[in-house]
Amino acid sequence: MSFIDQLQEIVGSNGLLLGEEVSARPNASKGRGSCPAKAIVRPANTEELSAVMKLCHANDQPVVTHGGLTGTVDGITCAEGDVVVSLERMRSIQRVDAEAGVMVVEAGVVLENAQAAAKEAGWQLAVDFGARGSAQIGGMISTNAGGNSVVRYGMTREQVLGLEVVLADGTVISSMNEMLKNNTGYDLKHWFIGAEGTLGIVTRAVLRLRPQPKxxxxxxxxxxxxxxxxxxxxxxxxxxxxxxxxxxxxxxxxxxxxxxxxxxxxxxxxxxxxxxxxxxxxxxxxxxxxxxxxxxxxxxxxxxxxxxxxxxxxxxxxxxxxxxxxDVGSIARHFKPLAAFDISMPLSEMEAYVERVTDTMADKLPEVGLVAFGHLGDGNLHILAGPAHEHRAIEEVVYGELVKIGGAVSAEHGIGLEKKDFLSYSRSEQEIALMKTIKQSLDPKQLLNPGKIFS
Amino acid sequence: MSFIDQLQEIVGSNGLLLGEEVSARPNASKGRGSCPAKAIVRPANTEELSAVMKLCHANDQPVVTHGGLTGTVDGITCAEGDVVVSLERMRSIQRVDAEAGVMVVEAGVVLENAQAAAKEAGWQLAVDFGARGSAQIGGMISTNAGGNSVVRYGMTREQVLGLEVVLADGTVISSMNEMLKNNTGYDLKHWFIGAEGTLGIVTRAVLRLRPQPKxxxxxxxxxxxxxxxxxxxxxxxxxxxxxxxxxxxxxxxxxxxxxxxxxxxxxxxxxxxxxxxxxxxxxxxxxxxxxxxxxxxxxxxxxxxxxxxxxxxxxxxxxxxxxxxxDVGSIARHFKPLAAFDISMPLSEMEAYVERVTDTMADKLPEVGLVAFGHLGDGNLHILAGPAHEHRAIEEVVYGELVKIGGAVSAEHGIGLEKKDFLSYSRSEQEIALMKTIKQSLDPKQLLNPGKIFS
Missing domain, CATH: 3.30.70.2190 (Alpha-Beta Plaits)
Structure with a gap:
């Protein structure tokens, strides 16, 4: 039986997209053309995904996971011949515990729907950002999304109590803890939160809810x-x-x-x-x-x-x-083409940093304008600049000044492909080597979201 | 040069304890006699510890790290021939940033001293528990300590922004992030927090401070x-x-x-x-x-x-x-010998759980009395029982009922040696296998705190 037939056998015909159904989809959130994958697999549940990954693992088949395609750092772009796993059929809100303030959701649930279910139960899910109508819980967790609630409630990481993931070889790690306190060995969920789909595929999560404001x-x-x-x-x-x-x-x-x-x-x-x-x-x-x-x-x-x-x-x-x-849209049109930055640094450095970037930009790229704003409560600065005809040169200015003060080239968006070249601006050689050691131990065949974060 | 001479060359005579200076020290917080290690090494800084670990790694020398010896689960007991690393000379509060609300400390700083320094700067370090006068920051992080502030501020994990660790082979991972937001690749600190010294030795940390209450x-x-x-x-x-x-x-x-x-x-x-x-x-x-x-x-x-x-x-x-x-002391004397439990479970299960444990205990071990209390805001229940002449039989009752409802055999104390046999009550075979995979990749020679958490 061919590889595709075997996939079909696992997920059924409704679970598999081929040919034009694949190329009709975008390859990424940033418009890199149509999806070049050989198939898009849409498992109905964790067991199907596990079987899919076992098959892919046996066949050395690279896999890229798609959520709501709302990321901003080319984190899910795939290559010809890749298989895409989409969680879009796993969109069940399995349980909302109104006493304890926890909810159990599948990874394909759209953020807005999870927010609404929490609200209906008298609570709030304290993660919110512009793409709430498309972004899925799995992607939100895999990128440790930030957004509008961080200053009070922290990043997505702090809203996750438990997690279920499927590893590269199909092993299901069900770590669906519901307690605020659990010190029984390594807290595995933290390995997968913010790992951008390179260590495992998030299938379900237990989310902590917060009281609704009045x-x-x-x-x-x-x-x-x-x-x-x-x-x-x-x-x-x-x-x-x-x-x-x-x-x-x-x-x-x-x-x-x-x-x-x-x-x-x-x-x-x-x-x-x-x-x-x-x-x-x-x-x-x-x-x-x-x-x-x-x-x-x-x-x-x-x-x-x-x-x-x-x-x-x-x-x-x-x-x-x-x-x-x-209203980033108006700025994007004004500065077209736009270069957008999402960085963080100690608050004590931020004033001088913005001055230096402004001066250096005026010096080296006098035609480029910029504005600065940010979630300052979190140390998060956004710089929008343009016209960005020389995107790389603008990056060199913004990140070049950042590396001197130990800032982060990504505060909340992640690394993906877009910031990969600049990871070493924020993380040491030893840190990146350790990341690679972990990647190697969890995904020795390098099948999961290949090439993202680091090579 | 002998191994001991080489150690001495690295840390100097003040940095090395031998013979009676070793056996005069306790082997653990629970009174398992005197320390049987071949030497206690007390590095003055991260570089010395790195050199010590390189030497130990080259000699396949097991290493147990001592902090304030206030743990409760036999987490730092060592065997004859082990080398103990004590962080006691690394007790400098390197910086308190009163603007940003962060402090940078070495791992050997005693909790109480860190709390005082935060207070002096107009902030609070929101970790507090009974052993504050002896417990050290490194141990607090390595056990992800809980305590009295968890319901509002979370566990130790949520107070840690950045971390420096020395790996088994002596590699220094300096991940001293000071920002609330930093999504630049894997967030390495989370791998070491709560890992009970089995993956690396914490040497320094950046701690997040909170506003002082009025x-x-x-x-x-x-x-x-x-x-x-x-x-x-x-x-x-x-x-x-x-x-x-x-x-x-x-x-x-x-x-x-x-x-x-x-x-x-x-x-x-x-x-x-x-x-x-x-x-x-x-x-x-x-x-x-x-x-x-x-x-x-x-x-x-x-x-x-x-x-x-x-x-x-x-x-x-x-x-x-x-x-x-x-006043656990009075209960301990009343129930002497005492069996103490630190467990967690969903709040919806707790009432029936305590009833079942009480009934089963009365049935199987009628001479054993018990009391129940806990940090309920965190789902954390403490059961104290005794006289515990049959400690294992009491454990079987308490953990036996717990496994049925998916509770955690350790809410805040960790696993150490004491709860190792019961780790599988709270974590699946797949989860434990994944922990071992990670241990194997970071410490393939099994030198760091051998035998703790799992075998």
Whole structure:
């Protein structure tokens, strides 16, 4: 029986896509043309996937796993002859335990659906980002996704209690722990979270849920120095008692671009302050949350830590502020072609870093403009630059300055193929060698998502 | 040059203990006699330890790492001929960054000293447990220690941002990340946290600090059913807005033993309720914290979720309540010899589990008494039983019922030698095989802490 026939026997005809059904699909989230795989296998459950991997392993068949195709670092691009495994048929929310605040989901569940199921049970799944309508839980875990809730709840890793994965040889590791505390030997789930599908294929997960907030307060404030931006972050971290749920900083160039140059968004504050912060508190109370929020903001204004401020009076106003913050699309059109960076560094380095990148860019690539903003609460900086006709030269500037201060070339997006050349900017030779040792021990035939992260 | 001379050359005479200086030390925290190692090596820094490990690796020399010797599962017991590495000379707090809220410490720093340094900088290190005056950071990380702050801040793992380890062959992996977000390849630190010194020796760490609370509220409440215990936990998790910092449940048998049978502690509440909870809120405010705490408690009493309650009016009263909760010594003397268990399970299973263990024990070992209590906020149950003349038979009852409900034989203490026989009660054959694969790839000569966790 041919390899394809054997695949078909495992997953049935509904589980296997061939020929035009394969090439009709994209090869990656970044538009690298149509999918060149020899087949797309869509297992219905873990057992089928295990059998598929046993077959692929016996045949030295490379496998790339597809989730919602919303990654940004070429993390799932495949080569001709690869087999794609798609988790799209494993989309069952198996259980929501409203007492314990945990949910058990298959890897193909779309984030938005998992969020909705948690909400219905009176909880929240504290991972959220723009691609929520397509991104799948398996991809979210495999990339240790960040997003909008990190400052309060941490990355995806901190929402995962248990995991089931299929290894390269088809072995099923079912480590579906539901307890907050479990020190029985190595905590295997951490090996697979953020490994970008190179060590195993996530099939199911136990997710930790968090209490739903009862009210949300939003403000947009201006500050006259970077030091004050850092001081305010620390102050709110303490005064909001752990309820600070967003601390999004915009450098002047970002805000000015959005409300003046592009004239796309309402100028809630004058455009000549050096720094702006969109900040948010999630409260467990309706009225008291707002009262407390106002008190803290009044205090920091009185102390001149904050120079100017606007408090969102309605959820619509809050939405307008967030739309401005999230409108990467307008920037992408303005800077076309765009070079986008997702990096992190110690907060104490960030002000000088942005200055150096701006100066070096002006010096070496004077035609390239840039704006800076980020989830500062997490040390995460985004730089958008363009026109990026010389993408590599821009990377050299941005990452070249980063390596000097021990920053990370990826804060939340991962490495994939896109940042592979720059992994050594953030990780030592010994660290990368150790990653390879582990890869070799778990996937000695190098079948899982080949070539991603490192070669 | 002899092996010992070579060691001496690396660490100097102050760095090497031999003969009586070795046998004067205990072999473990549980009194297994004197240390039978051929030498205790006390490197002054990472480079010395790296050289020591290169030498040991070349000589196939097994190595056991000692921290503060406060573990409870025979995790560092060594055999004759082993070399002990003690981190006791690496006790420098290298840096506290009061802006970012991170500290960089060597592994030999005693927890209490790290806590004090964090406090001095206006922050808290959110790991705390009874052995704080002896336990060292390296051991705390290698066992992923739990303790009193887990319900709010998570285990030790969640306080570690970066790590430096020395591998079995002497390779130094310096992964001293200081950022909250860093998705640049595999997050290596997680492989070593909780690995009980079997994969590498922790030499330095970057720890995440948390804001200091400004006030603490403590109450001791009685509830008339287990369902209400779980409902109250969820309610406070939401109403305290993430500031619930302790939720310690005592079964009736535990409270009654402490205040009636032993007559050791003041009876703040009558002894005939089925469940008691010692609960605590850490607040970022002086007065408001208390006001809010009282409001929430009044509401849950009005709704008859809580039947009876006493609020600590002074910090001395709070301390008395905690002394009762923490007075394991009195129980140990009462049950002498004592069998102590640290287990976890889904909250929905816990009531029936304790009943089954109580019944089975009465049936099989009628002379054995027991009490149940735990960090219920974390799903962590402690059972103390005795007289434990038949330790193994008691273990069979406690773990035998646990395996049926997918519980963990170790919630926070680890496996060591003590629980090794029971690892398979909580982890599957495939999981254990994967642990061994990883051990084999990182320490193929099986030199690091041999025989711990699994054989």
């Amino acid at each position: 009210s949300v307060q939003t403000a947009f404030v201006a500050l006259d120095s970077y030091d004050k931006v850092v001081t305010l972050l620390r102050r709110l971290g303490s005064d909001f008692e752990g309820k600070l749920s967003a601390y999004e900083v915009m450098w002047n160039n970002h805000y000015r671009l959005m409300v003046e140059t592009l004239d796309k968004h309402q100028a809630f504050l004058p455009v000549d302050y050096p720094y702006y912060v969109l900040l948010e508190q999630e409260s467990g109370h309706e009225s008291k949350g707002e009262e407390h929020f106002m008190e803290v903001l009044s205090a920091v204004m009185e102390e001149e830590l904050v120079t100017d401020a606007v408090i969102a009076q309605t959820s619509q106003q809050a939405a307008q502020l967030w739309e401005m913050r999230d | 006030s603490v509220q403590t109450a001791f409440v009685a509830l008339d059913s287990y369902d209400k215990v779980v409902t109250l936990l969820r309610r406070l998790g939401s109403d305290f807005e993430g500031k619930l910092s302790a939720y310690e449940v005592m079964w009736n048998n535990h409270y009654r033993l402490m205040v009636e049978t032993l007559d050791k502690h003041q009876a703040f509440l009558p002894v005939d309720y089925p469940y008691y909870v010692l609960l605590e809120q850490e607040s970022g405010h002086e007065s408001k914290g208390e006001e809010h705490f009282m409001e929430v408690l009044s509401a849950v009493m009005e709704e008859e979720l809580v039947t009876d309650a006493v609020i600590a009016q002074t910090s001395q009263q709070a301390a008395q309540l905690w002394e009762m909760r923490d």
